Amino acid sequence: MRREGSALAGAGTVMMKELADNLASTRMRLLEILIFITGAGAVYATIGQVRDTIGEDPFVFLRIFTSAQDPLPSFVAFLGLLIPIVAISLGFDAINSEFNRKTMSRILAQPIYRDALLFGKFMAGLATLAVTLAALWLFVIGLAIFLLGLPPSTEESLRSLCFLIAAIAYGGVWMALAMLFSVAFRSTATAALASLAVWLFFAFFWTMIVKILVQVISPADPYDVAGLISAVETGLGLGRISPNMLFSEAALAFLNPGERGQSLGILLPQQLQGAISGPLPLAESLALVWPQVTGLLAGFILLFTIAYIMFQRQEVRA
């Protein structure tokens, strides 16, 4: 039976209900505590180091996000690990738990379309993630102002805001994946494990697999410069399938204004001839990692579309 009217009718209601559930849930509390403790720890550890370099760096605020102090990794590295966990935990039981509690028929008996249910749930998850990350972001900046005694400049604020948006997009990819599995598997445990498996695969194993794949696809001849370059480029291309890599590259460009692409790929000496190292304007940094940001945004839209199609084709009356 064809739907009549907008696919989003009722999505707002679902979203608000889900948001309330998410924010009040114990699971969310635990995740918030985890993420705030690690974030605060990372910032507090680096701030002493950053304080020594005030005056040497015009972008001292951005260093709080990027510099690492042994034994803790940098704030950005922490987020790269923790955002997927938060996103997965918010999305892995979105649909299948409704089936397990046998509440799906009851919800759909309301004047709410199936589309609206999925849209609402996804938007609620994304909003929860965005609220958490924005709060963490403000917490870190506030802590830095308090400990450094400096306000961030406009450029620094804009750059860290871009970083926040990239982080939310990165979380969106994992949430869309978790939601896809929650549609695909009726068991919440299976969905959670599948999502975590994908995360683990991209976070830890993909870089190793890429190395092996590169040797197979374009074996490098140490005496052939062109071959070496193509091998590295193949490796980068394969590595960028991983959302983790896309996020870390985007974060690098946003939080390090001096980054001109030298860490994001191969720059031949010819390209750097006559170049003066200096900070890039934000628009140029954005242009530099625009493919990465595009990849993250398009990736989560596509994953969500797949989940949507699967959900729409499912039998829900069971």
Add this chain to the structure above:
Amino acid sequence: MRAGVLALVVLATATGSALAKDPKPDSVKGLYLTTDFPALQIRAGEETVLPLTIYNYGLPPQRTALSIADTPANWKADVEGSGKPVSAAFVDYDGRANLNLKLTIPATAKPGDYKITVNAAGEGATSALPINIKLAEPLAAKLTATPKFPVLRGSPKSNFDFNVTVKNESGADTTVSLRADLPAGFTATFKEGYNTQEITSLPLKANESKDITMSVKPGPRVQGGDTPVTLTIAGEKASVQTKLTLDISGQPAITVTGQDERLSADATAGQERTIPLIIRNTGTAPARGLALSATPPSGWKVTFDPKEVPEVAAGGEQKVSALITPGAKAIAGDYMISVRASGEGLSESANYRVTVTTSTLWGVTGLAVIGAALLVLMGAVGRFGRR
């Protein structure tokens, strides 16, 4: 014997060396007022001092009154003793009194022969000394200036030190002022001899000559070639001018700069950008045959319009356009490009900073990818939308 002594006295008086040896008091007796040269020539406007001596031979010590007769009008004649005007002198037995006759003759006095008589009147003995004065024309006030080297050669930045000997060829002392007529921007300082102090005027006694040094510093933006300088030395009554020449060797000096002194520009990777440049000649001679070149990073293209500047006049400037095309694969950021203008014997470069921005083509492509993803989602919603 006595006549021989007298003859000796007369001879000694004539030669003027008799003052050292007095005649024997036995042979001469009386009061004598004498001077070395009772007939002399002096110039009007001058002050003359004649030494007078009163001898007392064989007379008792006595007061001798002194008076001057026949003083011409406007002349001033005084008898002075020990620096003070006196009207009487006391002469001891066989002794003498030394006096001076001070004559001040106005410059307006007519030349000619004059006579002044100085009388000494003692107790029972008198002596009169007539002095013949031939008044000559006053000497014309005259200064001469002789430069050691009237033409000096140097670069626009060097100091030109002219040594000039100034001589006062008049009979009167004078103070001369020193002045130089210079082109605008030039400066001149005066020093005396090897003295380090700067002076503007110089006292010169009669017939004295002094060496002065005039140091001329050329002004900025001076043209090469001969620059005449007139040194005027002016006294109270006379002045002299001497012409000196600075032979300034011209030299071109160029600077390369951007419009409004701006040395930075934006450019998009792979797209041509026109940058206005200015070649300025700050030297003193025209710069000729300037060829323009640049050292861009590889993959860049830099051409100039025009490629060569035939001549930039001294103090002039020439606009040139640089057409810069950053490499198509240039990464965003700042690049330094050295722009060089080199001509006959000179070469000057400027570092130009080019900020390369990347084309927004990829940004549009990225938006298209996201748009396509959204279209797929909307298509799915349309296709699979159901209750």
